[in-house]
Amino acid sequence: MSKKVYPYIPNSEASVQAEMLKFIGVDSIEELIADIPEDMRMKRAMKLPEPFCDEAGLARHVGAMLGKNKTARELVCFLGAGCYNRYVPAVVDEVAGRSEFLTAYAGEPYEDHGRFQAMFEYQSMMAELLDMDVCNVPSYDGGQAVGTALRMAARIARRKKALVPRNVNPDTLAVLRTYLQPDVEITYVDYNSKTGRICLDSLKEKLTEEVAAVLVMNPNFFGIIEEKAQEIADMAHAKGALMVAYVEPSTLGLLAPPSQYGADIACGDIQALGLHMNYGGGVAGFIATKDEPRFVDEYPSRLFGIAPTSEKEWGFGDVLWERTSFANRDGAKEFVGTHAALWGIAAGVYLAAMGPQGMRELGEAVVQRLGCLKKALSGVKGLSFDRFSGTPFQEAVADFSESGRTVAEINEKLLERGILGGYDLGKDFPELEGCMLIAVTEQTSADDIKALASALDEILA
Amino acid sequence: MNNLERMKRFHQAKWNEPIIYEISEPGARAVLVPGPCCECTSAEEAVASLPSAMLRKESPKLPEVAQLQLVRHYNHLSQENIGVDGNIDIGQGTCTMKYNPKVNERLAGDAKLSEMHPLQPEGTAQGILELFYRTGELFKEISGLDVFSMQPGGGSHGVLALASIVRAYWRDMGEENKRDEIITTLFSHPADCAVPIVKGYKVTIIQPDAEGYPDIEAFKAAVSDHTAAIFFTNPEDTGIFNVRIKEFTRIAHERGILCCYDQANANGLLGVTRTVEADFDMSFFNLHKTFGAPHGCGGPATGMVAAKKELRPYMPVPLVEHSPEKGYYLDFDLPKSCGKIKSFWGIAPVVVKAYSWIMSLGAEGLREVSRVAVLNNNYCMKKILAIRGASISFPNHRPRVEQARYSWQKLKEDTGFGTADVQRCVADFGTHYWSSHEPWVIPEPFTIEPSESYSKQDLDDYTAVLAEIARMCYEEPEAVRRAPVNSTVHHIDHDYFDDPAKYAITWRAYNKKYKGYFEPR
Numbered sequence: 001m002s003k004k005v006y007p008y009i010p011n012s013e014a015s016v017q018a019e020m021l022k023f024i025g026v027d028s029i030e031e032l033i034a035d036i037p038e039d040m041r042m043k044r045a046m047k048l049p050e051p052f053c054d055e056a057g058l059a060r061h062v063g064a065m066l067g068k069n070k071t072a073r074e075l076v077c078f079l080g081a082g083c084y085n086r087y088v089p090a091v092v093d094e095v096a097g098r099s100e101f102l103t104a105y106a107g108e109p110y111e112d113h114g115r116f117q118a119m120f121e122y123q124s125m126m127a128e129l130l131d132m133d134v135c136n137v138p139s140y141d142g143g144q145a146v147g148t149a150l151r152m153a154a155r156i157a158r159r160k161k162a163l164v165p166r167n168v169n170p171d172t173l174a175v176l177r178t179y180l181q182p183d184v185e186i187t188y189v190d191y192n193s194k195t196g197r198i199c200l201d202s203l204k205e206k207l208t209e210e211v212a213a214v215l216v217m218n219p220n221f222f223g224i225i226e227e228k229a230q231e232i233a234d235m236a237h238a239k240g241a242l243m244v245a246y247v248e249p250s251t252l253g254l255l256a257p258p259s260q261y262g263a264d265i266a267c268g269d270i271q272a273l274g275l276h277m278n279y280g281g282g283v284a285g286f287i288a289t290k291d292e293p294r295f296v297d298e299y300p301s302r303l304f305g306i307a308p309t310s311e312k313e314w315g316f317g318d319v320l321w322e323r324t325s326f327a328n329r330d331g332a333k334e335f336v337g338t339h340a341a342l343w344g345i346a347a348g349v350y351l352a353a354m355g356p357q358g359m360r361e362l363g364e365a366v367v368q369r370l371g372c373l374k375k376a377l378s379g380v381k382g383l384s385f386d387r388f389s390g391t392p393f394q395e396a397v398a399d400f401s402e403s404g405r406t407v408a409e410i411n412e413k414l415l416e417r418g419i420l421g422g423y424d425l426g427k428d429f430p431e432l433e434g435c436m437l438i439a440v441t442e443q444t445s446a447d448d449i450k451a452l453a454s455a456l457d458e459i460l461a
Numbered sequence: 462m463n464n465l466e467r468m469k470r471f472h473q474a475k476w477n478e479p480i481i482y483e484i485s486e487p488g489a490r491a492v493l494v495p496g497p498c499c500e501c502t503s504a505e506e507a508v509a510s511l512p513s514a515m516l517r518k519e520s521p522k523l524p525e526v527a528q529l530q531l532v533r534h535y536n537h538l539s540q541e542n543i544g545v546d547g548n549i550d551i552g553q554g555t556c557t558m559k560y561n562p563k564v565n566e567r568l569a570g571d572a573k574l575s576e577m578h579p580l581q582p583e584g585t586a587q588g589i590l591e592l593f594y595r596t597g598e599l600f601k602e603i604s605g606l607d608v609f610s611m612q613p614g615g616g617s618h619g620v621l622a623l624a625s626i627v628r629a630y631w632r633d634m635g636e637e638n639k640r641d642e643i644i645t646t647l648f649s650h651p652a653d654c655a656v657p658i659v660k661g662y663k664v665t666i667i668q669p670d671a672e673g674y675p676d677i678e679a680f681k682a683a684v685s686d687h688t689a690a691i692f693f694t695n696p697e698d699t700g701i702f703n704v705r706i707k708e709f710t711r712i713a714h715e716r717g718i719l720c721c722y723d724q725a726n727a728n729g730l731l732g733v734t735r736t737v738e739a740d741f742d743m744s745f746f747n748l749h750k751t752f753g754a755p756h757g758c759g760g761p762a763t764g765m766v767a768a769k770k771e772l773r774p775y776m777p778v779p780l781v782e783h784s785p786e787k788g789y790y791l792d793f794d795l796p797k798s799c800g801k802i803k804s805f806w807g808i809a810p811v812v813v814k815a816y817s818w819i820m821s822l823g824a825e826g827l828r829e830v831s832r833v834a835v836l837n838n839n840y841c842m843k844k845i846l847a848i849r850g851a852s853i854s855f856p857n858h859r860p861r862v863e864q865a866r867y868s869w870q871k872l873k874e875d876t877g878f879g880t881a882d883v884q885r886c887v888a889d890f891g892t893h894y895w896s897s898h899e900p901w902v903i904p905e906p907f908t909i910e911p912s913e914s915y916s917k918q919d920l921d922d923y924t925a926v927l928a929e930i931a932r933m934c935y936e937e938p939e940a941v942r943r944a945p946v947n948s949t950v951h952h953i954d955h956d957y958f959d960d961p962a963k964y965a966i967t968w969r970a971y972n973k974k975y976k977g978y979f980e981p982r
Contacts, residue, residue: 006826008560008753010916011833020840020917024860029832032839032860033733035704040738046602046731051823055564058821062568062813065595068588071576075585079578083805089492091528093570095535102566104544105556105756108895110888111473113949114542115758118535121481124968128522133970137759140614141804174801178625178777181800182661227512254508256515269804279589280579280805281761291970293961302759305964306480306971307957308979314480315953319964325617325655326898330664335655337617338749342757352481352531353491356520361494364504367511371502391511415582423580446499 004053072277072420076448080395080439081221081423082142082169083280084272086250087443089353092274096346105338109317116316119341120304122348126286129249129351129359130266131257133291136301138284138344142269143175145285146215146246148334149267150176152287152298153213153242154184155333161211165198167191167220168246170428172269184212193431196224196388196397198232207239213265217246218258222388222425223395223437225255233262249273249286251393253359254367265289274350275343284340284347297323300334365442366394369449373440376453382460387435394439398422401434403460410436413459419452464922465929471891472947474540481534482968485524491531522969541949543893545755549915549923551841552887552894554864554908555650555698557728557750565753565817569810579805583790589809590789593781596816600767603819603827604724604744605737607770610777611748611763611807616725617652618802619745619764620692622777623721624660625799626743626768627690629775630719633797640689646675648697648866651898653723662689673701673855680709684716694723695739696730698897698908699854700838700861710740719743727751728912729835729863732828736767743768753818754811763811777802830913834863837911837920841865844924845909850875850931854903864910868903876934878941879905885952886930888945892923 006012011020017029026032052058077085095101100114107115119137126135139145150162164173164186180186190202198216207214214236218226226232233243244265245258250272258266266288275282289295296303297320305319318324325332354362370392374385382403385396400410411421426433440449497504508516526534544550550558574589583590597609613619624643631640643657646667657664665683670676675693691713696702703709710720722736722744728751736744748754749762756762768776778798779791791806822830839860845851850872853865873879880896887894897906911920933941945951957963957979965971976982 004825004829006822006829008562008822009826009829009833009913011837011913012829016917017833017836020836024836024839024843026839029836032835033702033729033862035860036702036734037704037707040707040734042732042734042738046824046827048599048602048824048827049820051826052820053823053826055562055821058817059564059568061820062592062817063571063573065592066568066571066573066588066813068591069573069577070581070585071573072578072581073572073576077578079580081580083579085576085578087495091491091532091535094532095539097566097570098536098539099546100539100542100544101758102544103546103550103561103755104542104758105550105553105558106759106895107542108884108888108893109953110885110945110948110950111548111893112542112544112758113473114478114538114540117478117480117541118538119758120966121968123966124480124482125523127967127969131521133973134966140618140760143801143804144614144618171801171804174778175804178621178800178802181625181628225512225515227515229515252517252521254511254517256517257521260518261515276575277578278575279577279581279586279809281808281810282575283804284761291961291966291973296961296964296966303966305958305966306968307954309951309953311951312978313477313950315950317953317955317958319958319966321958325651329651329654329899330658330666332651332655332658334659335617335621335652337652338615338747338756338762339760340614340757341759343761345758348481349531349535352524352526352534353528354494354523355490355525356523357525358490358492358494359523360517360520361496364508365494365496365498367507368497368502368504371507371510372498375501393511411582415585420578420581420585442495444498449498 075418075420076451077420078422078438078452079420081437082171083277085277085441085443086272088274088276091353092346092349095349096342101342101345109315116304118345118348120306120316122344123304125348125351127288129252130288131259132266132288134296135286135288136299136303138270138286138340139301140285140339141283142285143172144179145267145287146172147176147179148300149244149265149287150180150184150213151334153244153265155298156294157212157240157242159210159212161185161187163187163189163206163211163214165189165191165215167222168217169221194389196222196390197226197228200228203232203235207235209239211239211241213242213244215244215246219248219251219393222397223392224388224390225393229261251363254363270343270347273347275346284343298333300324300332300336302336362442366440369440369444370394370396373449376449380453380456380460383456395437398436398438399434400436405460407434407436410459414455417455419455465925468890468922468926473949475949476537476541478537480968481524484526484530484534487525489525489527491526491528548892549919550893551909551911551915551923554910557910557912559753559912560914561753561755562818565814568817569813574809574813587789590781592816593812594783594789596812599819604767605735606767608768608773608776610766610780611812612777612803613764613766614803614808615760615762616747616764617656619766620652620656622766622802623743623745624657626772626775627719628660629797629799631689640687642687643690643692644683644688645692646697647900648699649692649694650723650725653692653694657692673699673858674703674705677705677708681712684712684718686716688716688718690719690721692721692723694726696726696862698866700863700865701855701858702862706739725750726863729831731831732824733831742772748811748815752815754814761808761811763808775799833913837915838863838865841909841911841920841924845927848928848931864908866897866903866906866908869905872931872934873905878934880907882941883930886941886944887926888948890926892926
């Protein structure tokens with residue numbers, strides 16, 4: 001039998017190998033790895049499943065497995081909680097799928113000029129959305145972004161404590177906790193059980209001279225706008241602490257950007273800016289600040305800057321390369337590596353495609369649908385939206401505790417009717433047992449809302 | 462015309478592409494947003510219900526472009542960027558640039574995955590959970606380890622996961638405060654040094670001995686009861702396989718120290734030797750490097766973490782498990798876990814691509830990947846070392862595994878041109894070259910990693926380009942000084958990147974600092 005052909009390995013051909021070995025001056029490839037000690041060798045072939053050598057077989061196998069999933073496109077989706085079922089314009093996929101972007105890597109300005117410019121433009125558009133002058137190349141996700149933002153704040157303030165409100169996303173908080181350990185200590189600030197917003201009394205009590213930063217998530221995990229954000233920033237600043245705002249960037253066509261209520265550092269996740277949910281894999285973090293060395297010097301991430309060339313073109317390169325762990329491995333402030341640059345390019349395309357008017361309309365479409373949802377569900381017996389009085393933006397807390405049913409039961413019944421119900425808040429907030437976080441996006445239709453209302457009518461009857 | 466002559470005639474796409482703000486036209490739109498879903502609530506009414514102080518006063522200054530103009534802009538930018546699909550990408554050593562099969566891209570981009578919400582009930586996510594689980598099963602054999610997490614978003618993030626597991630382990634052992642040091646080596650990846658510092662460890666760096674191996678005597682002197690773990694890359698970024706690696710792990714284990722293997726450079730080892738044969742307790746693998754997922758201009762990626770079963774309690778939550786009753790599920794029940802490393806469950810599309818890549822090759826194919834990666838590397842090495850002015854680090858040590866770190870020190874001494882000059886020249890030949898990351902203890906370094914994807918002709922062409930540039934350095938210094946001339950842009954003034962008064966990280970910062978073309982305000 002002839003040797004297998006490997007479509008991805010051109011030099012697997014025997015005569016080519018023989019020619020190359022002859023050039024090197026050895027008889028076999030084994031001679032080239034002869035120094036790997038015998039007692040470290042695998043003594044047998046790896047036992048892996050039979051491969052699908054032909055592409056058709058592979059596509060059938062993987063396709064069949066993924067076919068077992070039920071997607072938010074097949075179901076009606078009311079899940080949010082940090083990942084949003086937004087429409088991704090075709091132009092975004094078109095650009096992010098271009099193999100020149102997809103298969104490039106770290107690159108150098110002379111060969112990969114386009115990548116540098118695309119990232120510079122992403123940074124520029126994010127900066128406008130956030131009303132800041134500096135924004136980084138995307139980090140892994142919002143969790144890491146807020147972790148880094150608080151670490152930056154700790155270094156700037158030369159203090160070791162971060163105040164974190166209890167109304168932040170628990171998934172983000174879990175990442176944040178891993179990221180801050182062991183050098184930055186988290187102190188929790190309560191939320192107000194009536195409004196759902198940060199409790200200012202609790203904040204006042206915890207806000208000491210040891211606090212480096214106060215975190216505000218806006219809108220917070222309950223979907224509620226932290227409308228006292230300026231007051232919180234003033235309280236933080238009065239104690240010499242920074243204010244870090246974790247914001248949902250897709251809301252900022254309509255809502256005030258964080259700089260306008262006193263945030264020193266803005267951070268968050270760009271998933272909602274034109275990235276597919278990808279079962280949670282469409283995430284990437286951003287950090288933005290003022291253009292002052294005390295902030296810029298503290299970024300661990302790559303920052304692409306603009307520069308002149310000898311022929312008066314736009315040139316690009318890494319700003320303050322020596323800051324990064326690529327340049328300064330044991331002296332860096334944090335670390336940098338392969339993060340999520342392609343998602344940054346995609347989000348840049350999204351922002352340019354939407355423009356100022358599109359981002360405003362997106363915000364309007366979302367709040368309009370949330371209003372419609374609350375109206376449509378107002379007649380459902382045993383359900384109320386009165387748990388919190390704060391104003392929600394794109395998701396709202398639905399309280400089913402009067403219905404005698406658990407959220408899990410309700411969600412199960414909804415799923416039987418093809419509806420992905422909301423997030424069960426009782427899992428992370430025992431005091432919110434019976435409450436569900438229901439999200440809408442611009443993709444939510446009147447029919448979707450009607451379907452949810454009539455399904456709930458049936459289930460709770 | 463031979464290939465070198467052909468490559469000399471290369472000219473990269475040059476569009477003098479404006480910054481997107483320069484093509485903005487007021488009122489232009491590339492996409493429209495759905496209007497109200499029904500008439501029961503108007504957008505105005507809904508907006509009026511929001512706290513007015515929190516409404517945006519002025520629209521964000523985003524560009525306004527119609528769809529064709531937007532597509533054209535980004536297509537121009539993509540053409541000014543070459544990537545693996547456009548060039549012989551072997552000059553980006555330590556990164557394992559290889560071909561990324563198109564079918565995998567299609568599979569990972571399918572709506573059956575892309576439109577899934579991470580918090581969907583597990584019953585509706587059996588396909589992707591099964592794929593995560595099966596990928597772990599494949600890695601049991603590839604690494605010899607027992608438990609897996611696909612959460613980390615890249616190699617450095619994998620190192621963060623390892624360092625977090627180390628901390629969780631020593632906390633559980635009651636020695637978190639005593640075990641406060643981590644040992645790494647000079648030629649391990651920068652993250653192996655930078656990440657442990659973030660996790661609060663003191664880091665000791667073992668220098669190489671004369672042969673390029675981490676100095677074992679220095680290591681013996683460095684280990685103590687304060688050592689929490691060792692973080693070793695093997696083969697190191699020099700392409701040298703540490704043949705004494707088991708002695709290091711033995712010495713460490715005698716003192717109870719955890720051993721963490723950085724397998725970012727594993728492309729030459731598949732099916733030859735594994736994490737378990739080197740007696741490491743944990744390791745990470747880059748699914749976007751060795752396992753064929755594309756690099757996406759710097760991510761999204763996956764730095765999958767693997768460990769021995771004894772360390773399962775400390776792994777990041779959740780782990781993907783399977784039982785006959787529950788099917789595939791997310792297991793959060795690890796009370797001693799190091800916590801969560803990443804949002805949700807990791808970058809599922811990258812896992813799909815890596816799974817598909819492994820399943821298209823099988824055991825024999827993976828072995829062939831490594832055999833050819835090693836062959837290609839040693840073939841290149843012989844060609845490069847024949848070039849005037851080029852030399853290799855630790856010259857007594859040959860062959861190398863999957864890559865090698867070279868030096869233009871002789872070229873620099875002879876001609877005054879070093880690795881940065883070569884880099885500018887390479888851009889004129891339609892291919893890519895990188896000058897290596899730290900440590901720059903090897904003077905004028907460059908790192909070449911041919912991987913298995915490139916043909917003999919590719920390797921001949923690439924090394925011929927390096928030889929031609931070396932010749933130019935000796936014989937045509939003016940041409941070297943002028944380079945690049947065929948690239949998208951000419952010589953960039955790097956002074957603009959380190960001076961706060963001059964750097965501009967966004968277009969608005971540029972406009973605040975400059976009036977016309979870099980004319981200070």
